[in-house]
Amino acid sequence: MMNTPESRVPLIAGNWKMHKTIAEATALAQAVRDGISNPPPAEVVLAPPFTALAAVAQVLSGSPIQLAAQNTFWERHGAYTGEISPQMLVDAGCQYVIIGHSERRQYFGETNDTVNRKITAALSAGLKPIVCIGETLKEREARETLGRISNQIQEGLAGLTAGQVERLVMAYEPVWAIGTGRTATPQQAQEVHAFIRQLLQDHFGAQVAGSLRLLYGGSVTPDNIRELIGEPDIDGALVGGASLKADSFLCLAALGQR
Numbered sequence: 001m002m003n004t005p006e007s008r009v010p011l012i013a014g015n016w017k018m019h020k021t022i023a024e025a026t027a028l029a030q031a032v033r034d035g036i037s038n039p040p041p042a043e044v045v046l047a048p049p050f051t052a053l054a055a056v057a058q059v060l061s062g063s064p065i066q067l068a069a070q071n072t073f074w075e076r077h078g079a080y081t082g083e084i085s086p087q088m089l090v091d092a093g094c095q096y097v098i099i100g101h102s103e104r105r106q107y108f109g110e111t112n113d114t115v116n117r118k119i120t121a122a123l124s125a126g127l128k129p130i131v132c133i134g135e136t137l138k139e140r141e142a143r144e145t146l147g148r149i150s151n152q153i154q155e156g157l158a159g160l161t162a163g164q165v166e167r168l169v170m171a172y173e174p175v176w177a178i179g180t181g182r183t184a185t186p187q188q189a190q191e192v193h194a195f196i197r198q199l200l201q202d203h204f205g206a207q208v209a210g211s212l213r214l215l216y217g218g219s220v221t222p223d224n225i226r227e228l229i230g231e232p233d234i235d236g237a238l239v240g241g242a243s244l245k246a247d248s249f250l251c252l253a254a255l256g257q258r
Ligand code: 13P
Pocket: 015, 101, 173, 177, 178, 179, 180, 181, 217, 218, 219, 220, 238, 239, 240, 241, 242
């Protein structure tokens, strides 16, 4: 592969999930903005809930920290009660959008097909998708992990060009590691990350596979990030619980470099 791990800028993203009022989100974003070194050690992204996006965008304006939404719909506008389009997210100040998080797949019926539509729509609106994939505990125990990952990539990225895939970030989040305190070992994560990069190389070429950033997510904390990011195919983290407090998230951002 042409790109080395060192050529990929690490990315640390905080997924706040369904937490924080507008006032709380504003305060947390301010604390992260004020505590981050300039230039930041890694690329840093915050993903507040929809209701706080515009307020957090104001806080982050002029800072190097980027803004992400946690989901999007694929249509631009129309009679889709309760949905938010990628264009609306751009309007609210987002640069990134998380797509296909396992909680969306598990509780809201998202499939590889809806993930695929959302990726295409987000890209055409100019957003950078953070595409989540990962196996359940049952799948891991049945030794179906790599098959599951392969299926999520083949169907989720179906029809995309190499140029489109190059603009993605991907996150490997084993479902059994999310919010459980049971982090994948660096070896377990690296094995899947290397497999993902190989699949990307087979489908989209060495240039794309070598430059695309692969994040790990699932119980990442300041105590385990160094060993995870020490692996050659782990380029950062998608963090839930530990992103909800400024001190632990700032610690992750500081440690999240190669
Ligand atoms: P935790 O860091 O709380 O395990 O959540 C991970 C996650 O789902 C990030 O998207």
